[in-house]
Amino acid sequence: DEIALAYSLLADEKSKRTFENVIYYKLTGDIKYLFEIDADADATYRKLVFSKKINTFFDLGAYNGDTVRQLLEHGEGSVQTVWAMEPDARNYKKLEAYAQAETRAQIVPVHAGAWNEEEFA
Secondary structure (H helix, E strand, O other), rough: OOOHHHHHHOOHHHHHHHHHHHHHHHHOOOOOHHHHOOOHHHHHHHHOOOOOOOOEEEEOOOOOOOHHHHHHHOOOOOOOOOEEEOOHHHHHHHHHHHHHOOOHHHHHHHEOOOOOOOOOO
């Protein structure tokens, strides 16, 4: 019932197809469903992120800096600082190494997770 309700709230066919494909992927593990909904990164970043000049960006769950790399590749020099949060210790070490090597913007790695309340594990 909750899945049907969420689906009914979607406004366009692309959103509905994306929702369906993610469900199919989760049920089957078949990656083809995700490839069918893969978006053009240039268009996505231009439309969603770079419609305005951004000085500071937050990546919550930064892994090894993969999204930050994409952001900077498509950012046309507009991003100055990225705060990158990663709670996993092994991934955080990779993120730190990337942050030290990156020259296009200041990357501030933070060994923590983002949540809606203060908690400690």
